[in-house]
Amino acid sequence: MRATSPAAVAQIESSIAHLGFAAFSLIDVARNLRTFLRDLRSLSWIFGSLALAVASLGIINTLVMAILERRREIEC
Numbered sequence: 070m071r072a073t074s075p076a077a078v079a080q081i082e083s084s085i086a087h088l089g090f091a092a093f094s095l096i097d098v099a100r101n102l103r104t105f106l107r108d109l110r111s112l113s114w115i116f117g118s119l120a121l122a123v124a125s126l127g128i129i130n131t132l133v134m135a136i137l138e139r140r141r142e143i144e145c
Contacts (some may be wrong), residue, residue: 075096078094
């Protein structure tokens with residue numbers, strides 16, 4: 070079935086579902102794709118934040134160890 074305007078798609082889908090048939094539209098595909106991309110973006114943010122935290126701890130560890138090893142030189 071083809072709708073004349075995007076605004077009528079929801080009404081046509083509900084009418085078809087009321088008749089007992091499964092309705093599927095490109096609006097559903099776009100909504101599912103948007104949800105998938107939002108979830109992927111959230112996972113990317115989490116992964117990036119975790120990588121940044123681990124890298125920060127590595128830098129802090131390196132600097133602290135450099136200071137502790139050269140403490141005598143720094144105190145003089």
